[in-house]
Each structure stands twice: as structure tokens, then as C-alpha cells.
Amino acid sequence: MGHSLCAPSAGRWPRSYNKGEDSLFFETFNRNKRSLSLDLGTPGGRKVFEDLVRTSDAVYSNLRGDVPAKIKITYDDLKHLNPAIVCCSLTGFGMTGPRAKQPGYDYILQGLAGWMDLTGDPDGPPTKSGLSLVDFCGGYVAALSLMAGLHAARRDGVGGDCDVSLYDTAISMLTYPAAWHLNAGYRPGRTKNSAHPSLVPFQAFEASDGWFVVGCAKEKFWVRLAEAIGLTELLDDPRFTDFAARGQHKDELLPLLEKRFAEATVDHWVSLLTKAGVPTGPINDVEQALTEEHTLARGLIATTEHEVWGEVRQVTSPVRFGNEPAEYRRAPRRNENFDEVMELLGYSAEDVSGLVEAGAFGSIAQATP
Template identity: 75%
Template sequence: MKPLEDVRIISLEQYGAGPFGSLHLADLGADVIKIEDPNVGGDVGRYVPPFNEGEDSLFFETFNRNKRSLSLDLSTPAGRSVFEDLVKSSDAVYSNLRGDVPAKIGITYDDLKHLNPAIVCCSLTGFGMTGPRAKEPGYDYILQGLAGWMSVTGDPDGPPTKSGLSLVDYSGGFVAAISLLSGLHAARRDGVGGDCDVSLYDTAMSLLTYPATWHLNAGFEPVRTKNSAHPSLVPFQAFEATDGWLIVGCAKEKFWERLVVAIGRPDLGADPRFASFSLRGQNKDVLLPMLEDVFATDTVAHWLSLLGPAGVPSGPINDVAHALTEPHTLARNLIVETEHPVYDTVRQLASPVNFGPQRPEYRRAPQRGENLEEIVADLGYDEETIASLRRSGAFGEVTAEAHA
């Protein structure tokens, strides 16, 4: 069996953060039933440009493979009844909505425990379900600013800068997945579920890690550094070569000792001004220009051919195209394929989450409502019940055909 093959998750998810978190659970075998609101055309991620056609987008494919879709209107009594039947036979209800919405639409543990005492209700929200910002929508860009990330990102002479990727969203998805799995473990052990109140804000703040500890305890003031330099380890940063950039990192004294020999500058290793982490930090304005001058004399490939064999942590600064064709990317089977009726073959990145030798199987993201028949069959509904639910608007707009 796949690691999570015996787990069923009802997911009221949208866009990036929530679907990213459940993606890894689906890849591990969990049955993720994606509830999509027919009143708004389902998950807004279906319509993200520039690579979109109708209700299909490559953005949506990225976050929703291996899931099933049920178009369900929870605002109708009929839709709510289907949802509650799903809760009875599921392990978790997962969502990424505004902080006040889970309680409003009745998907918290207190709302659902009478149906299933062991249900785990994991809510990934922008700011959490408590606090002064609970009712505010939370987006990655805003959170990177609020949590101080942008103040320490970018060139010292440039404006505050966000990460090139939506790392608050993606990290929040991972945190939600860990929280949900923790809740499932406790529920299966104790027979009692509960709420996971997870937020993007909490995630972003927690990722301030040691600079926050330094500030809280020693008054450290983080600043943006030239060439993405580490705040305390010198040298550990980007250096420009004649044809591009590379990263060189001396996180241990032995790496510094190896570096100066590899680049033909043993005199720097013998210089008392650079004899320790502390001294190199104090004299970085002297040392770093010297190193920059050295690296500016040859190509990235030349320096890596010297640093790698010498055991100095280093690597090229790839663009996305090079990263996707990096030999290690291919060796780790990180590019996976799914067949798709609109895009033919969709190539995307595998989940980094793994357990055991079994490789995940990959199925394209579902069309909206594609899995209705099989999901309601699992609930034991007969044809008459399904027809009645259709007429009642459980699955979306009631058509003349549905009334027939």
C-alpha cells in the first residue's frame, strides 16, 4: 500500500498554498476530494494566466494532480448534506480560507464532531483564526512584507524585495500538511479529532529563525547584504565570474583553508586578519574585494572545476532552464509526466516527500466535478437520490434537464 492510502481528506482549497500542501499527501496515496464551489467556477487556480484554456491551466495542474474533484454547493441544504455524509467517512477536512470563514461555513471541529468524533479539521488561513488580523485575506506578497522578509532581501542599495518564489504560500502548505498528519496520528490513537489552526503569518514569522533570536536576545538588526552574503559567515555568498555567477560557502574553517589553496591565494589563509570566522567578519570589507577580484578573472566552470574537487561547497547560479536540466535533477527523477486532454503531456516537478522504495504514481489534475459519480457511489447513493440532489442544486446550477 501507499503510505497514506487509507486516508481520506475533504479539501475546500483554492489557488496555491492549500492545494500545494495537499498535493504531497495525494502523491503519498491519500484520497484528496477537492470540493469546488460551482457558483464561482471552482478553484480560481483553474483560470490563472498565461497558460490557460477554459477551466484548464498549467498553474492548476501544478498543484492538483492525484486528486479527485466534486463540484458541490455547500450553501444549499442538499449540498451540505452531501458534505456531511463525506465527513462521516473521512479522516480530515482541510481548507485554506480567510480566518473567519471556517466557522462561518461550519467546517470547524465543533461544527463536525457530532458527525465524526475523530475528524481532523485543518484550516490554513492567512492570519489564523484569532488575533486582530484574523478576518483579513492573506497573500504571499503581503506576508513577506509584514514578516520582515522583504527588509532583508535584495541589494543593500535597492528597494525591499520579495523572494522570487511564493515561499510563504509553499511553506504554509508544508506546515499545514505536517499539522494535519499530526492530528490524524492523535485522532487514530485517541479516537478524538480537533482543529489545526495554521496560518501563513505564523509560518512566515517562524521562518525568521535565528536572526529573530539574535534580535530578541542581543538587539541584532538584520540588513540586506551585497551579493546575497550570509549575515555572519564570511565568505558565504555569490561571486561574479567572467560568464556568470557562482555561490561559494565557507561554513566551516576547513572550507576556508581549502578555498585559499584552490584559488591560488594561500597568502589569504596566512593573513592574521582572516584567521577565524570572527576576524573575517570584522575585516570583510578588506577580504571580499580581494576574493571578488580573483573570481572575476575566469569562468564559472573554471572555478567550479577547482573548488569541487577541493571539497569547497560551491555551485553555479542557474536559471530555471538549467536547474530543470541539471544532471542531479534528472538522476533524482524530479521531472514527472501526466497525460492531459488539453495539454497532451504535462511535465512538472515531483514532490520531494518520500517514504520507502515505492515510486508515486501520477494522475493529472481533475476536471471540475469530474469524479462526482464515483464519489457519491462511495457514499452509497442510489440513482434516485443522486437525481434528487441534482434537482436540489447540490452540485451546482439546476438546469431544465435536471428537473426533467
């Protein structure tokens, strides 16, 4: 079984919840990994890197689009060492195109790709998602591309490049609004209370003590909703007989629903509608989401031990395979696995000493061996 080489981002140094290089941000994204520091700008560092490539399955990087070629970590640069190596580069804008040399950040990508224009209240400004969704989705796209590349390499014995970008990810996720626009000239607009653009009712509603979502994606859910909340007369109203009619008369229907939902609590309505078989759920804050019964039942909170932070609790990966429970290990300290990797490569003590003196591992390695 081979290994993957990863060029990490600067997550060790965020401004929030950090103690030196130990940060909760870095812990979040680097659990179960191992660390070796290399300076690829030195001949020794390059030698160690190339020795690792010979025994690895993949090289993964998260850099600016023009950097992988500059530091020679593309497939053409490495195939002579390992013809089956898969080189996955997740960049801001990809390794081709007019923006290839530009740095790409989630916030900027949400603006460029039209996401912010789609998000927010109709009377408010363009709005960014509360989470870095382009970054996160880009990571998943990179992982999927890498898996496809590894499958092809094991089948054919030949690797290649995965040129993955945050820009490509963000544009591709425009999905059906893009298809509607490209084929029918559709121009999406923001909707009040996060309403679905075509299904009514399917949106957030305010109860007496908070907000919740009702989603009538099928006609049967509309029938169940009207019956559950005691507004069965709406079922016989010709203005609300089907999706098309409700969409046309939504300004007449929604105030009726809003008035009824304001009469009781979120828990009341969610419990009532869940029993009636209507898709619904509360709009939780982060604390509520993390303590949801289903969150805990699905094992979505992991705990690791850390020398600086003590017990670290964090959310787990949603990727699953098989029935064996996952094991979690804290993120590595910088260069923590130096000795392990040196042994893996079969380097002698003299080899290691010479490489350290030549600066192959950067200054951090001087005190490690």
C-alpha cells in the same frame, strides 16, 4: 482507509497559461487529486458534505480566517458526525487575532513578517522572494499539522482543529534573526551579493560569464578555497586567520576574491572547488535548474497526460517515503469524480437525481451524472 475533503483555491483561473478552467498552475498543485463540486449553501450540498465527513479522516480548507466557522466546517461543527475528524484550516492570519478577517496573500505576508526588509541589495528597495515561499511553506506546515492531528485521532479516537496561518508560518521562519533580535537587540541588515551575515566568505561571486556561490561554513573550507584558487598567502595573513578576523576585514578580503574569480568561468571555478571539497554551486536560471543532472537523477520531473495540454511535465513533490516509485495522475477536471463519489456514498440513482435537481452540486453537476 478514509479520505480527505479539500476546499480548493481558485487556481483554475490564473491569467497565464490557461485554456478555460484548464491551467498549468492548477495542474502544478492538484496532481493525483479527485474532484467533486458541492454547494454547501444548499441543504442537499450540506447533506453530501456531512455524509463525506462521516467516512473521511480530514477536512482541509484554504479560506479567510473567519470563513471556516461561518460555513460550519470546524471540529465543533462536525464532531457529532465523526469524533475523529481532523479539521485543518490554512488561512491568511488564523482564526483568532485582530487580522483574522483579513485576506492574506504571499506578497503581503512577506512584507508584514519582515522578509522583504531582509531581502535585496543594501542600496535597493525591500525585495520579495522570486517564489511564493510563504504560500508554499504554509502548505507544508498545514500538511505537518494535519499529519500530527491524524496521528492523535488514530491514537485517541478524538480529532480537532488545526488552526494554521500564513502569518504564523512567516513569523516563525524568522528563526535565528528573531532570536538574535529578541535577546540581544540585533537589527538585521541586507548584505551585498547575498552574503551570509556572519560567515566570510559565504556569498555569490561573479565569474567571467556568470555567478556562482561559495560557502565557507567551516574553517577547513576556507583553507581549501585559498589553496584551490592559488591564494595561499591569505592563510598566513593575520587579517584572515578565522571567521571573526575575516568578518572584521571582509572589505579587504572580498575584493581579492572577486578579482580572482573574475579571471575564469563559472564552470571552471565550480569544477575546481568541487574537486577541492569546497561547498559551491552555479547560480542557475530556471531552465538550467530543471535540466541539472542531479534534478533528473532524483526523478524530480513528472509527466502526465492531459486532454487539453497533451503531455504535461512538472516538478514532483520532495516528500518521500519508502522505495516504491511514485505514480502521477493529472489534476482532475472540475467534478470529474462525481460518479465515483456517489458510488462511494452508496447513493441510489434516485438520490443523485434529487440532489442534482436541488442544486447540491452547483450548476456544473447538471450535465455530469
